[in-house]
Structures are given as C-alpha cells and as structure tokens.
Amino acid sequence: MTDVPEIDLSDPAVLSDPFAAYAPVREQSPVARLVAPGFGPFWVVTRHEEARAMLADPRLEINSGSFMRPDVPEHCLPYLRTMSEMNGPEHSRLRRLVAPAFTPRQATLFGPRIERLVEGLLDELPEDEPVDLLERFARPLPIDVICELVGIPAADRPSWREYGAAVASGHGEKFGQAIPAVIEGAKAAIAQGRAKPADDLVSGLARINEEDGDRLSDDELVTMVWLLVLAGQTPANLIANAVLTLLTHPGQLATLRADPALMPRAVEELARWCAPGVMTVPRFPIEDVEIAGVRIPKGEPVTASIVSANRDPRVFDEPDRFDVTREPSPHLGFSHGQHFCVGASLARVQVGVALGVLLRRFPGLALAGEVSYLPDPGTLRLASLPVTLRPAG
Secondary structure (H helix, E strand, C coil), rough: CCCCEEEEEECCCHHHHHHHHHHHHHHHHHHEEEECCCCCCCCEEHHHHHHHHHHCCCCCCCCHCCCCHHHHHHCHHHCCCCHHHCCHHHHHHHHHHHHHHCCCCHHHHHHHHHHHHHHHHHHCCCCCEEEEEHHHHCCCCHHHHHHHHHHHHHHHHHHHHHHHHHHHHCCCCCHHHHHHHHHHHHHHHHHHHCCCCCCCCHHHHHHCCCCCCCCHHHHHHHHHHHHHHHHHHHHHHHHHHHHHHHCCCCHHHHHHHHHHHHHHHHHHHHHCCCEECCCCCCEEEECCEEECCECCCCCCEEEEEHHHHHHCCCCCCCCCCCCCCCCCCCEEEECHHHHHHHHHHHHHHHHHHHHHHHHHCCCCCCEECCCCEECCCEECCCCEEEECCCCCC
C-alpha cells in the first residue's frame, strides 16, 4: 500500500486552524489517514480534483448508520432518515420530486420574503450595547426562513426558534425534545397545506407531480421538513463565519460596501473561504476502490476535506487570499455529485440577503470581543460572535 500521511483529529492545531493543518498534507498526498482515539480506519481526500471524483463515484455510498443519533422517541425514528442518507434510485426519486422547489429562480423569488425576516431580526437587536450576532441573528434566521417556507403559523415560530437552537447544539435533553416537536409541527403544517394550499413549500410539494403521478407521501414530507431544520445549520454558520471574515478583512469589506452588486461573488468566495463543512459526510466503498493510487478497502469510510480542497492551488489562484471580486469558482462548499446540497440556491440567497441588509443598516459594525471557533473536527463554527452595531460615541 502507498504510504500516506496522517492527520490527528485530536491535535489542537488541526482543531484551531484546519486550513493550515491540512495544507502541508495536501501538498504531500491527495489522500491521507484520519486518526483519533477510538477511530478505526478512516481516509480523507485532500485535493480538489480527487475530492470531486470521489464525491461523484457511485461505488462510494453514504451509510444511514453513519449518523450519530441521540435517544429520541421511537415514533420519530422513521422521519430521521432523510434523503441525505440515501443512495441510488431511492435518493434520486426524492431529489427529483423536491428539486423544482429549490431552483435558483425559486430562491430568487423568495428573496423579498427573506429580506423581511432579516429586517425583523435586526429590528430586535439593541444598538447601544454589544450583541452576540450568532445567537441573535445568524442562528434564528434560517429557522425563520424554514417557517416561512414550510408555512408554520406565526404564533408557533418563537417555539421553532427554540427547536432550531436545540438542534444546533446537537445533543442533550432539549435536542431530544425538539425532535418530536418538529415532527408534530411538520405534520400540522402538511395537513394545513393539503386542506388549504398556500404559497409555501409544503403546499407545492403536496401536489401530484404532473408527469408521472408520483408525489411525496406525508411521511416523506415530514422527513423533508426535518431535513430542512438540520440543513438550516449550514447558512447559520456560514453567515456567522462570513461576518467574521469580512470584519477581519477590512479592505474586502470596504470593496463590498462600495459595490453591493458584488454580493453574489462575495457569497461564492465566502462559501469557498469559510464554508462550515470541514469534511463531507463519510462515504463507504461497496468494493475496493483506488483514489490517486491509494487502495481504499471495501467498507472503510472516506471523506473529502472541504477546507483543503477549497484552498487547492491547482484549482484556485492564490487560494489563501480572500477576494470578494474573485470570479465564481468550482468550490465544494455545498459538496458535489449526487449529494450536492439541494438547497444551495436558497442558502446562497439567504446569506446574500442577510449580509446585504446587515452591512447596509450598520456601517459601523465591528467586533466587540474575542472570537473563537469551537473545537469541532467536522464543522467550522463559532462559539459566539460579539459585535457592536454602531460605533461608540
């Protein structure tokens, strides 16, 4: 077997700055081993070309058992296996049915409704004292967007913000309680959408597909809502990461403020530069496969390092330079292949609107304290984002 380097996921250097940690490994080899206490064999692809090929390889499948789950009520378990954990025809069918609701055009049309939600959240913030923009803005916004998208009644939306915060924590008693609450809320929204169709996602997805009569069952619709709640953590973390990146690159922030039309490019660059996903969900080979000359035995998990592939100098000119004017690039911030994020267009619009309104309303926006990323080998996410909205005095 070809000798490959190792990356220790428990190394503080890897946890604190994965970009720097993966860079020398990427230059040494396109494939490395991930090691950590309690880990068995685990592989990571570090270069862009090989990562794209791996993510599109049908011989590498996602294993529904690869997701860690808390102790949740048994009646909720059928709804927790989303299309993100499916492969082949099963996944393709669901993706085909939901894709029309997540086109770039649909996302753009939804933009004004997102803007109203952004304005509402910003209206709630105190302007004369520091505020945690992660807790008060970046995290609740995607849940508000999901409620608007799904048709959750206004009276129930404060509770859904609490569910979203619990899901973001990823564990604990509140997480377990949030799951049945989301399931029941989704069932109620679906029943309402069938009885009185409105301009929302559930009403649209509940309609029979005109081509072949196939449609999502009620159970599949509930599962889709749960997937949206889970996926909502990506724009939450991307918005927070983006604000931090812009505030620590004042020249680029000034460029974007001077020309707001650059926002779509800026969003793409931010998704390349500080995408929340450090690694993709593991894939499992259904047979022995070879990646860049390295044999990956059947059944041994392999992941792609997003942070490494998105800084690959073979693909990106000056990859360690953050540039809001950069030409749109083939970054992997929303993954690739069959499991490319189906909600990527909605996430792009949501991030762009959130940043655009925030920067327009608060020209004096500034950091108000120490900022650090949580020690998470799989996700680049902040512990908090303290800011002042207006300069003192």
